[in-house]
Amino acid sequence: MIARFLLQNMDRRAGIFLAILLALAVLVPAANLLLPASSPFHVPTSTLALWGKYLCYALLAVSLDLVWGYCGILSLGHGAFFALGGYAMGLYLMRQIGTRGVYGNPVLPDFMVFLNWQELPWYWWGFSSFPFAMLMVLLVPGLLAFVFGWFAFRSRVTGVYLSIITQALTYALLLAFFRNDMGFGGNNGLTDFKDILGFNVQAQATRAALFSMTCVMLAAGFLIARGIVVSKLGKVVIAVRDAESRTRFLGYRVDRFKLFVFTVSACMAGVAGALYVPQVGIINPSEFAPANSIETVIWVAVGGRGTLVGAALGAVVVNGAKTMFTSGFMAPYWLFALGGLFVVVTLFLPKGILGTAEALWRRRRKPETMPAAEPAPAE
C-alpha cells in the first residue's frame, strides 16, 4: 500500500528529479573518494559539503512548499522546525563526545561543566542513543507543529495573521535558545562534534556518506510530499487553499487537513535540520532567526510554488547564488541581490523558474491543456 501510495501517478518530471538525486547520491561521493585530486572529475570535499548543505535546504524548501504551495499556509517560521530537528541531532552528537571534551567530563558537555552544572538535565536523557535521537528529530518539530496548528487552525486563524504568529513562534524560540539556562549551550549552541554512529564526522568518507544520505532523504521527502499532493487528500488541500469555506460546506473538516499537512511538513523540516547539523558542524540559536524562515519562502517562490521540484530547485539556485555573491568583491551586495531576485520573480515570474519554464514548454507543444495545480496569487 505504501509503495502504491508513493508511486501513484508517477510523471516524467518526478522521475527525472528522482533519477538526478540517485545519480548525485552515487556519483558525487564516488568522484570525491575514488578519483585522485588531479582528475578533472574529482569533487573536492569542500564542494561536497557545500552541496550537502544545499540539499538540506532543498528538503526544507520541499516541506515549506507542501504547506504554502498546496495548502496556502504561508509559514514564516519553518526555520524553527528545521532548527529543532538540528538541535535533536546536535544533542546526540554532543553525547558522543564523551571524555574528549576540553574538561574531559564523561557525562556533561563542556558548556555545562563551565556553567557549574552538576548533572545532565532530564531533557538530555536518552540522546546518547541514535534511534531515540532520530525519533526526537521527527517528534519534537512534529509535536510543536501539531499543538501550534491545533490551536491556530481550530480558531480559524488564516492568512497574514497566521504568518505573523509563525514568525513570532520562531522568534520566541530564538530568544529562548539564547538563554544559558535552557541547557542547549546558549548563544554558542552545540559544536565541536566528534563522532556519528562511531564514525568521525570530519572524515572524508563520513562526509560522503552524509551527502548520500541527504540525497536519499530528499528523495524520500519528495516522494512523501508528492504522494500526499496527488492523492485525494492533496486535492482537498488545494481546495482549501483556493476556497476554504466551500470545502467546509462540502463536509471536510478543514482544520484537520491543515493540521495533517502542517505536521508532516514540520517533521520533514526537522529531518532536513538533522542532516544539516553534522555536515556544517554546528547548531546555534541563529538558526531560529526569522530571516532564515523568510529566505526559505524566497527559495520556494523563486523555484516555483506548488511544484515541489521547483522548491528544491529554488533552494539550490538561490543558495548557489548566495555562495557566489557572499564571497569576493560582490559580498556587500548579497542582500540587495536577494531582494532584487524576489522582486523580479514576483513581477515577472509569478510561477517561479519551474512554473514559467513549464508554461513555455507547454505553449510550444500543446496550447490546450493547463497545469494541474496553479497556485492562487500570493497572500
Place this chain on the structure above:
Amino acid sequence: MNAPVPGALTSSLLYLDGVSVSFDGFKAIRGLSLTIEPDEMRAIIGPNGAGKTTMMDIITGKTKPDVGTVMFGGTVDLTKLDEAAIANLGIGRKFQKPTVFDSHTIEDNILLALKSKRTVGKTLFWKTEEPQQKRIDDILGIIRLADRRDRLAGSLSHGQKQWLEIGMLLAQDPKLLLVDEPAAGMTDGETAQTAVLLKEIARDHSVIVVEHDMGFIRELGVKVTVLHEGSVLAEGPLDHVSANERVVEVYLGR
C-alpha cells in the same frame, strides 16, 4: 428516508421556529418560522437585506441564532453543529457567487463533492471505485459537462460554473439543497435549462431556492415564501403572494 422518524418533534425535514439573530444590534432575522417537507421545493424571495442569506447561514451552521429552534429531520438540532457536521448530515449549499475549485478539473470538483467519508485517512488512501466513477459520469452527463471533464473549472463560463456547482451538490447527495440565486448572471437560455435541472433534482430531494428573478420562479412553479426584514411576510403560490398588497409594496412594486 422520507418516513417520519420515531420520536421526531415534527414530520418536516427542516423546521425553523422563532429564530432571531442580530449583528451589532442590527436584527437580520427576527422571529423567523419556516418548515420544509421532504421532497418539497420552495422558493424564497425578498428584497435586499430581507435576511435570505443569513437564513441560509443559520441552516448551514455558519451563523448561530441568538434564539429559536432549528431542527433537521425532526430530531437533530442544527444550532449545535458546525458547517462540516451539517454538510455530512445531508444539507448542501450553493453559494450566490459560483464557488468551484478553479485549479481542479471539472471531474475532480465532482469527486471532491462525492458522498464519502471525509476523514484525513480515508482521503489520503482514496481509490475511486467503479460505482463511484459511474456516479461521477452520470452527474457530468446531467450537468452537460461530460465532454469537458478534464478541463480546469476556472476555464468555465459563469453559467457552466453554476451548473458545476449544482452538480457538486448532486454528488453530495444531500437530503436538502440550499440554492442561492442559481440564475444570477445567466442568459435566458441558461436560465431555462437551470430551471429544468432544478426540477429534475427536486423529484427526490428537498430544495430551497433563493431567487430574485420572477420569471425563473414562475418557471419552477412552486410554493413561494416572501421574506421581509427578517421574517415571513407571505407564503403560498406565486400568484397568491404577488397579489398580496404588502408584498407588492415592499418588493414587487419597486
